[in-house]
Amino acid sequence: MKCLSKWAIVIFCVIAVSLAVGCAAPATPEAPTATPPPAATPTPPPPPPTPAPEEIPRGGTLTMGMWEDPGTNLNPYFGFTIHYWMAPALQRLIGRDPDGNPYPVLATEIPTLQNGGVSEDGKTITYNLREGVKWADGEDFTCEDVKFTFEAVKNPDNQVGSRLGYTSVETVECPDPLTAVVKYSEFYAPWMTLPLFVIPEHILSQYDSWNDVDWNQYLLGTGPFYVTENVSGDHVTFEKNPYYWEEGKPYLDKFIIRYFPSREAGLALLEAGEIDIFFDLTEADMAPYIDKPGVVIYSAQGNAMERLVLNQSVPTGPNHGNPDYPHPILGDLQVRRAIELAIDKQAIVDDLLYGLATVATSEYPRGWAADPTLEPSEHDPEQAMTLLKEAGWIDEDGDGIRECHGCLYAEEGTKAELSLNTTTLKLRELVGSFLVENLGDVGILVHFETRTPTELWGIWEEGGNGTQGTFDIQMWTDFTPIDPQDSMYNKYHSSQIPLSATECGACWNYERFANEEFDRLMEENAAEPDMEVRKENFQRIWRIIQEELPVIYLYNRGQISVLNDYVKGYLGPWDEPDPFEYLTTYLQDFYLEK
């Protein structure tokens, strides 16, 4: 009897505890609207007045944390890795200011048709190079370095990620040490973006190929710092370039990049003062740092935006991805318009991104080819519902989901059901559930599912949904380089639709977008040396995309970093963050005020 009651007590306790724990756990994930939005969109702090050069404190070590570790190989041409690491060491001929306009770095002026730097047919570009520039080992920077850079990228023995553009370079000549003449075999519209960085001829020309050289780990360039220590997966140390060409700079002695595979751990160290900057965060990480004293949020809004990629071809069956077989629901432009009207983009920006982003309107919000008059879409669910009804999508059985009754492409009775795929990122999951709600309100049922990067963007033979056209809607961020020519062509030209593993199996036109006017304008731009004409064409192109809706733009992404407020000078020569360069491009202007 005694034993039995003791056991009864034990069993009762176990059940009670598990019930308590089970009920205490939240049943559903936090709904987006539960997070109270900040009182107002935080205004960026006014840029600090630039002190006179004599007053700037010199010396010190700046430590930057990042979570992405590229391996010890820092050669910018090897793969497609992002170039933050090289920016303190290597420089280029032409840079970009915050508006996307070119400014001369290692060149002394921008070559144009007017000043004769660009020939009439656009195929010969003449650069006047800056005098007095030295590599970090004291050697002079000359035209030979520019020539070597182009030739090295074209050299088939060299490991190179992308030769796009360089293959059109026929020769580079050096009439004198400070003049470089680059001759293209055919006009390459984005010529200003080449070369990516100038590399030292006197160091690298002695090797047959750059594949295994030490220089890849110990970058040395014309920039304000050069690499002295490179420890795999742990950190990279840069020391000041004693021969740097800008008078009196850099102010810092040392710059260290440390890798933190866990963003949370890295941010904790930022608070503890062990690191000074944490680089490349997302808007969702920013919540604890808004209005926090001692900390500055640096957000460079460039041409990266999150968008919904809409498949206009049928996603299933033997003809998946074939542009001649339209998607039963998304093939109809009215439906795509209705979807866009149903989405409250401003609410996403305000509530989920803490006002740190802006609503996106085009593939190219800033820069020389942008159209500032483009308007974002309205949030108008009533109009959306009207459009859907007119398009033949009506909810006759009253279950809240529309069916096709006289719609354009689907069979009678097909339900308006779509799947939305994206990567596993907390922010995307929040936006996803927000969109499910928005579209559910107008009668479209959306299933939100995460996918691996290979499933989203893999090439056809690896089963990529995008290339194979086996998706409805994908959501991810893409960016547009400062010269949109190649990028827009690869993304939206009708010749870039993936048709099979061997026909364009790695191409980018996932939407199966085919618009004659777009195609024509892109082809014109490829051959047009006059930047004004190209700009007009691009501005028409942004409108075509807004009208035809192969994609729905959601919000512009910024390159976000968090800095302790004793780090100064990070804006370089500008008043605002430069989204077209890297945070470390202006490292020569950074100083510490402690």
Added chain:
Amino acid sequence: MTSYIARRLLQSIPLLLGISVLVFALLQIIPGGPLGHYMRVQGANPEDIERIRHQLGLDQPAPVQYLRWLSRWLRGDWGKSYITRESVRELIAFRLPNTLLLLGCSFTLALIVGISAGIVAAVKQYSLLDNLLTIFSFIGFSVPVFWLGLIMILIFTVRLNWLPGGGMYTLGEPFSLTDRIRHLAMPVLAAALYNAGIYSRYLRSSLLEVINLDYIRTARAKGLRERVVLFRHAARNALIPLVTIVAMDLPYIFGGAVLTETIFSWPGMGRQFWKAALDQDYPVLLTMVMIVSTAVVVFNLLADIVYAVLDPRIRYD
């Protein structure tokens, strides 16, 4: 015994080869592949992808790729990472010692703490001490290491400023033993807790089994001191199941602890393994698998030898 060991070692060679074939085949079957890394979002266009595919030898049929890899591997050329182009050998040469240091210390700590706690708990069964140790053991293997790691950083680095929050040593300063120990403290503790909890439970229950057997009662009746009874007679037999478990766990010190290394920014094998798996970086993955498989084979052999030492009834011919 020597012939037994030699036989086992010889048997392990076809075993390891078989593992490499299996892993290679699995990698081919998994959708994706190293080319998946060169995605459109980074600017890779179709011609570049074709060129890279050829360069990496991925356009060859799978058996050819395998044989080429194997012949190079046996000659000591472990290849280069498909993604970062670093030599795999250098990558591992750097990371393996870091992981061995971290996990070696943590296993040692876990064993010491686990065995002591297990013995005390068994000897003082049902006492308050036993209950407390049981509770701590359960907490030890229930608490997720990434949560524990972050909490430790929050308390000891951010709030108290006692210990550094990551990395192996303070940058820019000359080598200092105290500095290294301070950097090791938190990750070793975080990684050891789980194993300490498990080992103490196993040892407690196996010791309890042994302690009530007749021959222990005989030893006590002979008048031996309790300590001799415990360590000379009981522990030897109680340790045998623990040897099995430790032998299964030890190969992991070669493979790394991904979560611990991630939280504490420790540049080790675990993190690299994870990255290589995600990127489908075959050379790195295959080499790491071979290393861990070799460790498994060696440690299992060692465990069998230790059994023979502990228990005279076990003999191999």
